[in-house]
Amino acid sequence: MFREVDASRLDEAPACHIEVDGHKVAVREGEPLAAALLKAAVIPMRHSVVSGEPRAPYCMMGVCFECLVEVDGVPNVQACMTSVREGMTVRRQHGARQIGGQA
Known part of the structure; x- marks a missing residue:
């Protein structure tokens, strides 16, 4: 169920690039997107x-839902539970998502 994270493997992971809100960002392939x-x-x-207040990851294990982002056009993706891969397009979410053109 649980597996130990080998930090040395992340250091060896190939660098890759993702796009975040239109900006190219260098990251390590395979690491959690939230990290x-x-x-x-x-x-x-x-x-x-509800309030428009800024939010950021809290638990880093998929419980709190504070790290929701849009990944490759799919809204409400938990960044802490998603592994980075080359070419990912990430957008930050602002308020309620729109469904069928309505808020």
Whole structure:
């Protein structure tokens, strides 16, 4: 169920590039997207649908849903549960997502 993270393997992981809100960002392939975004100072990752307050990862294990981003056009993706891969397009979310053109 659990596996130990071998940090030395991440250091050896090939560098790759993702696009975040239209900007190219260098990250390590295979690392959690939330960690890569934090290291790249992409904060906040979203804004609250209720108050508009900025939000960032909290638990880093898929429980809190504070790290929701849009990945390759798919909204509400948990960045902490998603591995980085070359060419990913990430957008930060602002407020409630739109469904069928309505807020």
